[in-house]
Amino acid sequence: MIPVFKPLISKKDKISVLRALNNGEISGNFGKTINIFEKKFAQYIGCKYASTTSSGTTALQVAVAALNLNKGSEIIISSCTNIATALAVVHNGHIPIPIDSDLDSWNIDVKKIEAQINKKTKAIIVVHFLGNPVNMKKITYLKKKYNLKIIEDAAEAHGAKLNNKMIGNLSDISCFSFYANKVLTSGEGGMVCTNNTSYFKKVNLLKNLGFEKPRFIHNVLGFNFRMSGMQAALGLSQLKEVKKILIKKIKIAKLYKSELKNLKNIIFAKEEKNSKNIYWQVGIRIKGNLKNKLTKYLKKNGVDIRDFFYSMRNQPCLKKFIPKKVPETYNSNILWEEGIYLPSSHDIKDKEILYICNLIKKFMK
Ligand SMILES: Cc1ncc(COP(=O)(O)O)c(C=O)c1O
Known part of the structure:
Protein backbone atom coordinates (compact mmCIF):
# COMPACT_ATOMS: atom_id res chain seq x y z
CA MET A 1 0.00 0.00 0.00
CA LYS A 240 17.03 22.22 10.24
CA GLU A 241 15.78 20.34 7.15
CA VAL A 242 12.68 22.46 6.51
CA LYS A 243 13.93 24.06 3.28
CA LYS A 244 14.63 20.66 1.72
CA ILE A 245 11.29 19.28 2.91
CA LEU A 246 9.37 22.19 1.37
CA ILE A 247 11.19 21.86 -1.95
CA LYS A 248 10.18 18.19 -1.99
CA LYS A 249 6.55 18.98 -1.06
CA ILE A 250 6.23 21.49 -3.89
CA LYS A 251 7.88 19.08 -6.33
CA ILE A 252 5.37 16.35 -5.38
CA ALA A 253 2.46 18.71 -6.04
CA LYS A 254 3.91 19.87 -9.37
CA LEU A 255 4.19 16.31 -10.61
CA TYR A 256 0.62 15.44 -9.60
CA LYS A 257 -0.63 18.65 -11.21
CA SER A 258 1.19 18.19 -14.48
CA GLU A 259 0.08 14.55 -14.77
CA LEU A 260 -3.59 15.18 -13.94
CA LYS A 261 -4.07 18.60 -15.55
CA ASN A 262 -5.97 17.32 -18.58
CA LEU A 263 -8.62 15.44 -16.59
CA LYS A 264 -11.73 17.58 -16.50
CA ASN A 265 -13.16 15.86 -13.43
CA ILE A 266 -10.06 16.48 -11.30
CA ILE A 267 -9.67 19.93 -9.76
CA PHE A 268 -6.81 21.43 -7.74
CA ALA A 269 -7.12 24.34 -5.31
CA LYS A 270 -6.54 27.85 -6.61
CA GLU A 271 -4.03 30.05 -4.84
CA GLU A 272 -4.06 33.69 -3.76
CA LYS A 273 -1.91 36.11 -5.75
CA ASN A 274 1.68 36.30 -4.42
CA SER A 275 1.21 33.29 -2.18
CA LYS A 276 3.43 30.28 -1.60
CA ASN A 277 1.37 27.13 -1.11
CA ILE A 278 3.57 24.49 0.50
CA TYR A 279 1.19 21.59 -0.31
CA TRP A 280 1.26 19.89 3.07
CA GLN A 281 -0.86 17.26 1.34
CA VAL A 282 -1.90 17.28 -2.31
CA GLY A 283 -5.68 17.57 -2.40
CA ILE A 284 -8.01 17.07 -5.36
CA ARG A 285 -11.71 17.49 -5.93
CA ILE A 286 -13.28 14.70 -7.96
CA LYS A 287 -16.32 15.99 -9.81
CA GLY A 288 -19.18 13.97 -11.29
CA ASN A 289 -20.10 11.90 -8.24
CA LEU A 290 -17.08 9.68 -8.81
CA LYS A 291 -15.19 10.02 -5.51
CA ASN A 292 -16.34 6.83 -3.85
CA LYS A 293 -15.77 4.68 -6.93
CA LEU A 294 -12.34 6.21 -7.56
CA THR A 295 -11.18 5.84 -3.95
CA LYS A 296 -12.30 2.19 -3.92
CA TYR A 297 -10.40 1.64 -7.16
CA LEU A 298 -7.26 3.31 -5.79
CA LYS A 299 -7.39 1.32 -2.54
CA LYS A 300 -7.92 -1.91 -4.49
CA ASN A 301 -4.73 -1.07 -6.35
CA GLY A 302 -2.66 -0.34 -3.25
CA VAL A 303 -3.09 3.44 -2.94
CA ASP A 304 -4.39 4.91 0.30
CA ILE A 305 -6.22 8.25 0.33
CA ARG A 306 -7.80 10.46 2.97
CA ASP A 307 -11.12 12.33 2.82
CA PHE A 308 -11.31 16.09 3.39
CA PHE A 309 -12.85 17.32 6.64
CA TYR A 310 -16.57 17.08 7.38
CA SER A 311 -18.03 20.56 7.84
CA MET A 312 -17.88 21.93 11.40
CA ARG A 313 -21.39 23.32 10.79
CA ASN A 314 -22.79 19.77 10.83
CA GLN A 315 -20.57 17.98 13.35
CA PRO A 316 -22.78 16.02 15.78
CA CYS A 317 -20.65 17.00 18.79
CA LEU A 318 -20.89 20.72 17.95
CA LYS A 319 -24.62 20.90 17.16
CA LYS A 320 -25.70 22.22 20.52
CA PHE A 321 -23.00 24.92 20.53
CA ILE A 322 -23.63 26.38 17.07
CA PRO A 323 -26.47 28.92 16.88
CA LYS A 324 -29.36 27.98 14.55
CA LYS A 325 -28.88 31.26 12.62
CA VAL A 326 -25.54 30.04 11.19
CA PRO A 327 -26.09 29.38 7.46
CA GLU A 328 -25.56 25.94 5.94
CA THR A 329 -22.08 25.42 4.50
CA TYR A 330 -22.95 24.13 1.04
CA ASN A 331 -19.44 24.48 -0.39
CA SER A 332 -17.80 22.70 2.56
CA ASN A 333 -20.35 19.92 2.06
CA ILE A 334 -19.24 19.69 -1.59
CA LEU A 335 -15.59 19.53 -0.47
CA TRP A 336 -16.48 16.69 1.89
CA GLU A 337 -18.31 14.86 -0.91
CA GLU A 338 -15.63 15.45 -3.55
CA GLY A 339 -12.31 16.02 -1.79
CA ILE A 340 -9.43 13.62 -1.12
CA TYR A 341 -5.72 13.93 -0.36
CA LEU A 342 -3.36 11.86 -2.45
CA PRO A 343 -0.24 10.22 -0.98
CA SER A 344 2.26 12.99 -0.22
CA SER A 345 4.95 11.54 2.07
CA HIS A 346 8.19 13.53 2.18
CA ASP A 347 9.99 10.60 0.54
CA ILE A 348 7.38 9.44 -1.96
CA LYS A 349 9.06 8.46 -5.22
CA ASP A 350 8.24 9.98 -8.62
CA LYS A 351 7.47 6.49 -9.91
CA GLU A 352 4.89 6.05 -7.13
CA ILE A 353 3.22 9.35 -8.06
CA LEU A 354 3.22 8.33 -11.73
CA TYR A 355 1.67 4.97 -10.78
CA ILE A 356 -1.11 6.77 -8.85
CA CYS A 357 -1.71 9.26 -11.67
CA ASN A 358 -1.88 6.49 -14.25
CA LEU A 359 -4.48 4.69 -12.15
CA ILE A 360 -6.57 7.89 -11.97
CA LYS A 361 -6.21 8.46 -15.72
CA LYS A 362 -7.24 4.85 -16.45
CA PHE A 363 -10.25 5.19 -14.15
CA MET A 364 -11.36 8.45 -15.79
CA LYS A 365 -11.20 7.05 -19.37
C1 LIG B 1 -5.97 22.55 10.65
C2 LIG B 1 -5.57 21.74 11.85
N1 LIG B 1 -5.70 22.27 13.08
C3 LIG B 1 -5.34 21.60 14.18
C4 LIG B 1 -4.85 20.33 14.12
C5 LIG B 1 -4.55 19.59 15.38
O1 LIG B 1 -3.19 19.36 15.55
P1 LIG B 1 -2.71 18.12 16.48
O2 LIG B 1 -3.05 16.87 15.76
O3 LIG B 1 -1.24 18.34 16.60
O4 LIG B 1 -3.41 18.24 17.77
C6 LIG B 1 -4.70 19.72 12.85
C7 LIG B 1 -4.19 18.37 12.62
O5 LIG B 1 -3.76 17.53 13.14
C8 LIG B 1 -5.06 20.44 11.69
O6 LIG B 1 -4.95 19.90 10.48
Whole structure:
Protein backbone atom coordinates (compact mmCIF):
# COMPACT_ATOMS: atom_id res chain seq x y z
CA MET A 1 0.00 0.00 0.00
CA ILE A 2 1.30 3.51 -0.78
CA PRO A 3 0.31 5.37 2.41
CA VAL A 4 -1.21 8.86 2.39
CA PHE A 5 1.69 9.83 4.57
CA LYS A 6 4.48 8.28 6.54
CA PRO A 7 6.88 10.27 8.72
CA LEU A 8 10.49 10.54 7.69
CA ILE A 9 12.81 10.17 10.69
CA SER A 10 16.47 10.58 9.75
CA LYS A 11 19.59 9.33 11.49
CA LYS A 12 20.26 12.93 12.60
CA ASP A 13 16.76 13.09 14.13
CA LYS A 14 17.47 9.94 16.12
CA ILE A 15 20.82 11.26 17.37
CA SER A 16 19.16 14.52 18.41
CA VAL A 17 16.45 12.69 20.40
CA LEU A 18 19.00 10.41 22.00
CA ARG A 19 21.07 13.40 23.08
CA ALA A 20 18.07 14.96 24.83
CA LEU A 21 17.26 11.61 26.41
CA ASN A 22 20.84 11.24 27.66
CA ASN A 23 20.66 14.78 29.06
CA GLY A 24 17.58 13.79 31.04
CA GLU A 25 15.32 16.20 29.14
CA ILE A 26 12.43 13.78 29.32
CA SER A 27 9.73 15.93 30.91
CA GLY A 28 9.14 19.35 32.34
CA ASN A 29 8.98 22.57 30.45
CA PHE A 30 12.29 24.33 30.48
CA GLY A 31 14.97 22.00 29.12
CA LYS A 32 17.76 23.47 27.04
CA THR A 33 16.50 21.88 23.83
CA ILE A 34 12.97 23.24 24.26
CA ASN A 35 14.36 26.76 24.61
CA ILE A 36 16.48 26.36 21.47
CA PHE A 37 13.58 24.89 19.48
CA GLU A 38 11.31 27.78 20.51
CA LYS A 39 13.95 30.37 19.65
CA LYS A 40 14.76 28.83 16.26
CA PHE A 41 11.10 28.38 15.36
CA ALA A 42 10.34 32.01 16.27
CA GLN A 43 13.29 33.05 14.07
CA TYR A 44 11.97 30.89 11.24
CA ILE A 45 8.49 32.43 11.40
CA GLY A 46 9.93 35.89 12.04
CA CYS A 47 7.92 36.51 15.20
CA LYS A 48 9.09 37.60 18.65
CA TYR A 49 7.92 34.60 20.64
CA ALA A 50 7.24 30.90 20.17
CA SER A 51 5.98 28.58 22.89
CA THR A 52 5.94 24.79 22.56
CA THR A 53 2.84 22.78 23.47
CA SER A 54 1.88 19.13 23.61
CA SER A 55 -0.07 19.30 20.30
CA GLY A 56 -1.61 21.61 17.73
CA THR A 57 -4.93 21.10 19.51
CA THR A 58 -3.58 22.32 22.86
CA ALA A 59 -1.76 25.19 21.10
CA LEU A 60 -5.17 26.36 19.84
CA GLN A 61 -6.73 25.83 23.26
CA VAL A 62 -4.24 28.13 25.05
CA ALA A 63 -4.09 30.60 22.15
CA VAL A 64 -7.85 31.22 22.42
CA ALA A 65 -7.55 31.44 26.22
CA ALA A 66 -4.73 33.99 25.92
CA LEU A 67 -7.08 36.40 24.12
CA ASN A 68 -8.99 36.80 27.42
CA LEU A 69 -12.39 37.20 25.76
CA ASN A 70 -15.63 37.34 27.76
CA LYS A 71 -17.25 33.89 28.03
CA GLY A 72 -19.87 33.38 25.34
CA SER A 73 -18.04 35.44 22.72
CA GLU A 74 -18.67 34.39 19.13
CA ILE A 75 -15.59 33.22 17.26
CA ILE A 76 -15.70 32.78 13.52
CA ILE A 77 -13.98 29.62 12.27
CA SER A 78 -13.38 27.85 8.97
CA SER A 79 -15.95 25.10 8.43
CA CYS A 80 -13.53 22.89 6.51
CA THR A 81 -10.96 22.14 9.19
CA ASN A 82 -9.81 19.66 11.77
CA ILE A 83 -12.19 19.52 14.75
CA ALA A 84 -9.35 20.98 16.91
CA THR A 85 -10.12 24.50 15.65
CA ALA A 86 -13.71 24.28 16.89
CA LEU A 87 -12.81 22.46 20.11
CA ALA A 88 -10.52 25.34 21.15
CA VAL A 89 -13.52 27.68 20.92
CA VAL A 90 -15.97 25.44 22.77
CA HIS A 91 -13.56 24.33 25.51
CA ASN A 92 -12.91 28.01 26.25
CA GLY A 93 -16.63 28.65 26.72
CA HIS A 94 -17.13 30.52 23.44
CA ILE A 95 -19.49 30.05 20.51
CA PRO A 96 -18.12 28.71 17.21
CA ILE A 97 -19.52 30.27 14.04
CA PRO A 98 -18.41 28.10 11.10
CA ILE A 99 -18.22 29.90 7.76
CA ASP A 100 -18.56 28.17 4.41
CA SER A 101 -15.55 27.41 2.20
CA ASP A 102 -14.53 29.08 -1.01
CA LEU A 103 -14.87 26.50 -3.78
CA ASP A 104 -11.75 27.75 -5.57
CA SER A 105 -9.20 27.97 -2.74
CA TRP A 106 -11.04 25.58 -0.34
CA ASN A 107 -10.20 28.05 2.44
CA ILE A 108 -12.76 30.05 4.45
CA ASP A 109 -14.88 32.14 2.08
CA VAL A 110 -13.81 35.61 3.18
CA LYS A 111 -16.82 37.13 1.38
CA LYS A 112 -19.22 35.28 3.68
CA ILE A 113 -17.66 36.38 6.99
CA GLU A 114 -18.96 39.93 7.39
CA ALA A 115 -22.64 38.91 7.33
CA GLN A 116 -22.03 36.81 10.47
CA ILE A 117 -20.30 39.55 12.48
CA ASN A 118 -22.28 41.12 15.33
CA LYS A 119 -21.60 42.69 18.73
CA LYS A 120 -20.69 39.31 20.25
CA THR A 121 -18.12 38.52 17.55
CA LYS A 122 -14.63 38.91 19.01
CA ALA A 123 -12.26 36.80 16.93
CA ILE A 124 -11.68 34.87 13.71
CA ILE A 125 -9.65 31.66 13.44
CA VAL A 126 -8.51 31.08 9.88
CA VAL A 127 -7.02 27.80 8.66
CA HIS A 128 -4.49 27.72 5.83
CA PHE A 129 -6.01 24.50 4.52
CA LEU A 130 -3.47 21.97 3.15
CA GLY A 131 -0.78 24.66 3.29
CA ASN A 132 -2.57 27.09 0.96
CA PRO A 133 -2.57 30.64 2.44
CA VAL A 134 -5.88 32.37 3.19
CA ASN A 135 -6.56 35.83 1.76
CA MET A 136 -5.30 37.68 4.86
CA LYS A 137 -5.84 41.13 3.32
CA LYS A 138 -9.60 40.76 3.68
CA ILE A 139 -9.22 39.23 7.16
CA THR A 140 -7.04 42.15 8.29
CA TYR A 141 -9.63 44.58 6.89
CA LEU A 142 -12.35 42.90 9.01
CA LYS A 143 -10.05 42.89 12.05
CA LYS A 144 -9.61 46.64 11.83
CA LYS A 145 -13.23 47.44 10.98
CA TYR A 146 -14.73 45.37 13.83
CA ASN A 147 -11.82 45.36 16.30
CA LEU A 148 -11.42 41.57 16.16
CA LYS A 149 -8.56 39.30 17.22
CA ILE A 150 -7.20 36.94 14.59
CA ILE A 151 -5.70 33.50 15.15
CA GLU A 152 -4.05 31.63 12.32
CA ASP A 153 -4.41 27.87 12.56
CA ALA A 154 -1.22 27.15 10.63
CA ALA A 155 -1.12 23.46 11.60
CA GLU A 156 -0.82 22.53 7.92
CA ALA A 157 1.22 25.48 6.68
CA HIS A 158 4.79 25.56 8.03
CA GLY A 159 6.82 27.71 5.65
CA ALA A 160 3.89 28.95 3.52
CA LYS A 161 4.01 32.63 2.55
CA LEU A 162 1.77 35.45 1.48
CA ASN A 163 3.29 38.53 -0.16
CA ASN A 164 6.66 37.20 0.94
CA LYS A 165 5.61 37.19 4.60
CA MET A 166 5.54 34.02 6.61
CA ILE A 167 2.21 32.42 7.40
CA GLY A 168 1.97 32.38 11.18
CA ASN A 169 3.13 35.98 11.44
CA LEU A 170 0.09 37.68 9.91
CA SER A 171 -2.20 37.74 12.93
CA ASP A 172 -2.35 38.16 16.73
CA ILE A 173 -1.45 34.55 17.48
CA SER A 174 -0.74 31.52 15.33
CA CYS A 175 -0.70 27.81 16.08
CA PHE A 176 1.29 25.01 14.47
CA SER A 177 1.07 21.23 14.77
CA PHE A 178 3.99 18.81 14.79
CA TYR A 179 1.84 15.69 14.56
CA ALA A 180 3.50 12.79 12.70
CA ASN A 181 1.99 13.65 9.32
CA LYS A 182 2.83 17.36 9.38
CA VAL A 183 5.57 19.19 7.42
CA LEU A 184 7.73 18.96 10.56
CA THR A 185 7.08 16.50 13.34
CA SER A 186 8.00 16.16 17.00
CA GLY A 187 5.87 13.02 17.37
CA GLU A 188 3.06 14.86 19.09
CA GLY A 189 3.55 18.58 19.57
CA GLY A 190 2.55 22.11 18.74
CA MET A 191 3.72 25.71 18.84
CA VAL A 192 2.07 29.04 19.59
CA CYS A 193 3.66 32.06 17.90
CA THR A 194 2.99 35.71 18.67
CA ASN A 195 4.54 39.17 18.82
CA ASN A 196 2.46 40.08 21.87
CA THR A 197 4.26 39.78 25.22
CA SER A 198 1.14 39.36 27.34
CA TYR A 199 -0.28 36.61 25.10
CA PHE A 200 3.07 34.83 25.28
CA LYS A 201 3.19 35.04 29.07
CA LYS A 202 -0.39 33.81 29.36
CA VAL A 203 0.27 30.84 27.05
CA ASN A 204 3.37 29.89 29.08
CA LEU A 205 1.42 30.13 32.31
CA LEU A 206 -1.61 28.15 31.12
CA LYS A 207 0.34 25.30 29.52
CA ASN A 208 2.42 24.82 32.65
CA LEU A 209 -0.29 24.26 35.29
CA GLY A 210 -0.36 27.98 36.07
CA PHE A 211 2.92 27.75 37.97
CA GLU A 212 4.11 31.16 39.15
CA LYS A 213 6.24 32.45 41.97
CA PRO A 214 5.98 31.60 44.79
CA ARG A 215 5.73 28.02 43.50
CA PHE A 216 2.59 26.07 44.43
CA ILE A 217 0.45 29.20 44.85
CA HIS A 218 -1.79 29.12 41.76
CA ASN A 219 -3.78 32.14 40.60
CA VAL A 220 -5.02 30.66 37.33
CA LEU A 221 -6.59 27.34 36.34
CA GLY A 222 -3.92 25.92 34.08
CA PHE A 223 -3.27 22.73 32.13
CA ASN A 224 -0.35 20.45 31.54
CA PHE A 225 0.10 21.02 27.81
CA ARG A 226 3.91 20.86 27.89
CA MET A 227 6.16 19.43 25.20
CA SER A 228 9.03 17.24 26.41
CA GLY A 229 12.70 17.84 25.62
CA MET A 230 12.82 14.64 23.58
CA GLN A 231 9.99 15.87 21.37
CA ALA A 232 11.63 19.29 21.04
CA ALA A 233 14.86 17.56 19.99
CA LEU A 234 13.02 15.80 17.16
CA GLY A 235 11.27 19.04 16.13
CA LEU A 236 14.53 21.00 16.23
CA SER A 237 16.36 18.43 14.14
CA GLN A 238 13.52 18.43 11.58
CA LEU A 239 13.43 22.24 11.50
CA LYS A 240 17.03 22.22 10.24
CA GLU A 241 15.78 20.34 7.15
CA VAL A 242 12.68 22.46 6.51
CA LYS A 243 13.93 24.06 3.28
CA LYS A 244 14.63 20.66 1.72
CA ILE A 245 11.29 19.28 2.91
CA LEU A 246 9.37 22.19 1.37
CA ILE A 247 11.19 21.86 -1.95
CA LYS A 248 10.18 18.19 -1.99
CA LYS A 249 6.55 18.98 -1.06
CA ILE A 250 6.23 21.49 -3.89
CA LYS A 251 7.88 19.08 -6.33
CA ILE A 252 5.37 16.35 -5.38
CA ALA A 253 2.46 18.71 -6.04
CA LYS A 254 3.91 19.87 -9.37
CA LEU A 255 4.19 16.31 -10.61
CA TYR A 256 0.62 15.44 -9.60
CA LYS A 257 -0.63 18.65 -11.21
CA SER A 258 1.19 18.19 -14.48
CA GLU A 259 0.08 14.55 -14.77
CA LEU A 260 -3.59 15.18 -13.94
CA LYS A 261 -4.07 18.60 -15.55
CA ASN A 262 -5.97 17.32 -18.58
CA LEU A 263 -8.62 15.44 -16.59
CA LYS A 264 -11.73 17.58 -16.50
CA ASN A 265 -13.16 15.86 -13.43
CA ILE A 266 -10.06 16.48 -11.30
CA ILE A 267 -9.67 19.93 -9.76
CA PHE A 268 -6.81 21.43 -7.74
CA ALA A 269 -7.12 24.34 -5.31
CA LYS A 270 -6.54 27.85 -6.61
CA GLU A 271 -4.03 30.05 -4.84
CA GLU A 272 -4.06 33.69 -3.76
CA LYS A 273 -1.91 36.11 -5.75
CA ASN A 274 1.68 36.30 -4.42
CA SER A 275 1.21 33.29 -2.18
CA LYS A 276 3.43 30.28 -1.60
CA ASN A 277 1.37 27.13 -1.11
CA ILE A 278 3.57 24.49 0.50
CA TYR A 279 1.19 21.59 -0.31
CA TRP A 280 1.26 19.89 3.07
CA GLN A 281 -0.86 17.26 1.34
CA VAL A 282 -1.90 17.28 -2.31
CA GLY A 283 -5.68 17.57 -2.40
CA ILE A 284 -8.01 17.07 -5.36
CA ARG A 285 -11.71 17.49 -5.93
CA ILE A 286 -13.28 14.70 -7.96
CA LYS A 287 -16.32 15.99 -9.81
CA GLY A 288 -19.18 13.97 -11.29
CA ASN A 289 -20.10 11.90 -8.24
CA LEU A 290 -17.08 9.68 -8.81
CA LYS A 291 -15.19 10.02 -5.51
CA ASN A 292 -16.34 6.83 -3.85
CA LYS A 293 -15.77 4.68 -6.93
CA LEU A 294 -12.34 6.21 -7.56
CA THR A 295 -11.18 5.84 -3.95
CA LYS A 296 -12.30 2.19 -3.92
CA TYR A 297 -10.40 1.64 -7.16
CA LEU A 298 -7.26 3.31 -5.79
CA LYS A 299 -7.39 1.32 -2.54
CA LYS A 300 -7.92 -1.91 -4.49
CA ASN A 301 -4.73 -1.07 -6.35
CA GLY A 302 -2.66 -0.34 -3.25
CA VAL A 303 -3.09 3.44 -2.94
CA ASP A 304 -4.39 4.91 0.30
CA ILE A 305 -6.22 8.25 0.33
CA ARG A 306 -7.80 10.46 2.97
CA ASP A 307 -11.12 12.33 2.82
CA PHE A 308 -11.31 16.09 3.39
CA PHE A 309 -12.85 17.32 6.64
CA TYR A 310 -16.57 17.08 7.38
CA SER A 311 -18.03 20.56 7.84
CA MET A 312 -17.88 21.93 11.40
CA ARG A 313 -21.39 23.32 10.79
CA ASN A 314 -22.79 19.77 10.83
CA GLN A 315 -20.57 17.98 13.35
CA PRO A 316 -22.78 16.02 15.78
CA CYS A 317 -20.65 17.00 18.79
CA LEU A 318 -20.89 20.72 17.95
CA LYS A 319 -24.62 20.90 17.16
CA LYS A 320 -25.70 22.22 20.52
CA PHE A 321 -23.00 24.92 20.53
CA ILE A 322 -23.63 26.38 17.07
CA PRO A 323 -26.47 28.92 16.88
CA LYS A 324 -29.36 27.98 14.55
CA LYS A 325 -28.88 31.26 12.62
CA VAL A 326 -25.54 30.04 11.19
CA PRO A 327 -26.09 29.38 7.46
CA GLU A 328 -25.56 25.94 5.94
CA THR A 329 -22.08 25.42 4.50
CA TYR A 330 -22.95 24.13 1.04
CA ASN A 331 -19.44 24.48 -0.39
CA SER A 332 -17.80 22.70 2.56
CA ASN A 333 -20.35 19.92 2.06
CA ILE A 334 -19.24 19.69 -1.59
CA LEU A 335 -15.59 19.53 -0.47
CA TRP A 336 -16.48 16.69 1.89
CA GLU A 337 -18.31 14.86 -0.91
CA GLU A 338 -15.63 15.45 -3.55
CA GLY A 339 -12.31 16.02 -1.79
CA ILE A 340 -9.43 13.62 -1.12
CA TYR A 341 -5.72 13.93 -0.36
CA LEU A 342 -3.36 11.86 -2.45
CA PRO A 343 -0.24 10.22 -0.98
CA SER A 344 2.26 12.99 -0.22
CA SER A 345 4.95 11.54 2.07
CA HIS A 346 8.19 13.53 2.18
CA ASP A 347 9.99 10.60 0.54
CA ILE A 348 7.38 9.44 -1.96
CA LYS A 349 9.06 8.46 -5.22
CA ASP A 350 8.24 9.98 -8.62
CA LYS A 351 7.47 6.49 -9.91
CA GLU A 352 4.89 6.05 -7.13
CA ILE A 353 3.22 9.35 -8.06
CA LEU A 354 3.22 8.33 -11.73
CA TYR A 355 1.67 4.97 -10.78
CA ILE A 356 -1.11 6.77 -8.85
CA CYS A 357 -1.71 9.26 -11.67
CA ASN A 358 -1.88 6.49 -14.25
CA LEU A 359 -4.48 4.69 -12.15
CA ILE A 360 -6.57 7.89 -11.97
CA LYS A 361 -6.21 8.46 -15.72
CA LYS A 362 -7.24 4.85 -16.45
CA PHE A 363 -10.25 5.19 -14.15
CA MET A 364 -11.36 8.45 -15.79
CA LYS A 365 -11.20 7.05 -19.37
C1 LIG B 1 -5.97 22.55 10.65
C2 LIG B 1 -5.57 21.74 11.85
N1 LIG B 1 -5.70 22.27 13.08
C3 LIG B 1 -5.34 21.60 14.18
C4 LIG B 1 -4.85 20.33 14.12
C5 LIG B 1 -4.55 19.59 15.38
O1 LIG B 1 -3.19 19.36 15.55
P1 LIG B 1 -2.71 18.12 16.48
O2 LIG B 1 -3.05 16.87 15.76
O3 LIG B 1 -1.24 18.34 16.60
O4 LIG B 1 -3.41 18.24 17.77
C6 LIG B 1 -4.70 19.72 12.85
C7 LIG B 1 -4.19 18.37 12.62
O5 LIG B 1 -3.76 17.53 13.14
C8 LIG B 1 -5.06 20.44 11.69
O6 LIG B 1 -4.95 19.90 10.48
